Amino acid sequence: MKGIELRPWEEGFRLEERFNMVSLLLERHLEQGRGQRVAIYYGDERITYGQLGELTNRVGNALTGLGVEPEQRVILFLTDGPQFVATFLGTMKIGAVPVPINVLATPSDVAYFLNDSRAKALVVCQEFLPKFETIRSQCPFLRHVILTDGEPGGHLSFEELVKGSSARLEVFPAHKDDASYWLYSSGTTGQPKGVIHLHHDLVYCVESWGRHVVRFTPDDITYCVPRLFFSYGLNMALYLPFYYGAAVVLSPYRQEPALVLENLRRYRPTLFFSVPTSYGQILREIEDNGAKADLSSVRHCVSAGEALPGPLYDRWLGRFGVEILDGLGSTEVGWVYISNIPGKVKKGSSGLLLPGYQARIVDKNGQELPPGEVGDLLVSSDSLAPGYWNKHDKNKETFMGSWMRTGDRYSRDEEGYFFYGGRGDDVLKVSGIWVSPLEVEQVLLEHEAVAECAVVGAQDEMGLCKPKAFVTLRSGFQPGNELVVTLQGFVKERLAPYKYPRWIEFVNELPKTATGKIQRYKLRQLPGQGAGPSS
Secondary structure (H helix, E strand, O other), X not given: OOOOOOOOXXXXXXXXXXXXXXXXXXXXXXXXXXXXXXXXXXXXXXXXXXXXXXXXXXXXXXXXXXXXXXXXXXXXXXXXXXXXXXXXXXXXXXXXXXXXXXXOOOHHHXXXXXXXXXXXXXXXXXXXXXHHHOXXXXXXXOXXXXXXXXXXXXXXXXXXXXXXXXXXXXXXXXXXXXXXXXXXXXXXXXXXXXXXXXXXXXXXXXXXXHHHHHOOOOOOEEEEOOOOOOHHHHHHHHHHHHHOOOXXXXXXXXXXXXXXXXHHHHHOOOEEEEOHHXXXXXXXXXXXXXXXXXXXXXXXXXXXXXXXXXXXXXXXXXXXXXXXXXXXXXXXXXXXXXXXXXXXXXXOOOEEEXXXXXXXXXXXXXXXXXXXXXXXXXXXXXXXXXXXXXXXXHHHHHEEOOEEEEEXXXXXXXXXXEEEEEEOOOOEEEOOEEEOHHHHHHHHHOOOOEEEEEEEEEEOOOOOEEEEEEEEEXXXXXXXXXXXXXXXXXXHHHOOHHHOOOEEEEOOOOOEOOOOOEOHHXXXXXXXXXXXXXX
16 A cells, blocks of 8 residues: 555455555655655745645644544635645544635635534634634534634634644544545535545546556646645645655645746746636736746646637647646546547547546437437546535436436547537536536526526637626616626626626527526527536
8 A cells, every 4th residue: 555556447456444545645655755855835935745744743633632523524715735735634634524615605605515514623714714704603513713824813723723733643544435525516506515535536536647647756746726625626736746745836826827927937847737718818928918938847738627629729739839638527526537648639629538437428318329429428437426415316316326427418539539519407617617507697686687687608719618698687777888897796796706797698588498498508509609518
């Protein structure tokens, strides 16, 4: 178990019954003498594996001292940085379950996450504390609030708790099928789903993708634009680099193009991970604003979260000479399971199926389809989540024994490359994050000017999916740019900012069925309409 090469995709591979993922992410590096290697680049700081191990142990002991027990949840409402990593690993090391949540969450979202998970502790930074304080009285299960920075006030001080805790901590002997972490995914029209992952799950992800796509090494330095609360960020900025004993660049700030370019120059990462929206923004920063870019250290660029448009791939490759390796994954699967491979990129495709995964493309009756035909994509792997927390109906709909219904429609060519063919429902992927059209519609309908509305995915100038709203107005209101801005601001005030409609089109009526149901597919078929794939 202490060696790097586990080969979980090979037949007969089995993990020990007692297995805690922290033993591979941190403990083995310390045991094998890599304590002085840099684990995290953070501003001017260089945190070694030894320092990270000590902070992780102190956090774990602090949580144990507060009465947090194995299997209990701990919510992480934090910016990216060493405190996030140590809290995540420290929680897992004592057998409890870290649950990172979206830093763009609204107060009502935070209340839902705390109550649905029944978390006993919340670790939060000063920046996000106001969102929590407005809903504190609505969270009966919460026992401890730990503030990582600033004056703690009536809360516990992270710094003081860590300072007063031991730097030695044994790894809790979890069962390989115990829950190791949760992430909340909001891919349906209902409330967010708590995706449960077990200690053994991510071994399959990091081994398969790390070895067969980028050939990860301990000398790599990774830089990932998506944040740690997001499955993409958690894998690329925590699981993969720490599994392989590599280093990661972390930043607490919003990853605007200028900052991304500065970090690329400053830290010289070897692996760069982003989403198509960010790749497009970086190119615009260079082309429109004359920004300087240095990718000379980067051996691979990776994209996931939403479809990578062919023209964007061409522009990036033409400017930097580095392929973008696009792939398809999901929170439920754990990480990317279909990916383009260096030197074998097929533009416009999601790539090839990776070792350790099975995939089927089926018709509505469950019959497998031949190459070239579009159907529903199913996936199977040992990395697959066992299910959603407290979502019985959704579990029955999504998980079918060892298989999962992804909700994506795909085709596969004769060479085995997968091509996206649409969604099986109305949900959208915007900047790599799920958006429910119904959620946006419900907010728009609260405005006095809106009689009816429908939200679909539309493509921006880069070919990326963004929400577009079709709106019919109440009597006494007139369409116009001023009302567009007003409605967009109305949504921004009530939902996370990435959910607001980038375009609003006023129409006299919406297409409907004979029973009065809005036909969104007709709106999607209008010129310029489209929706992005899942990942």
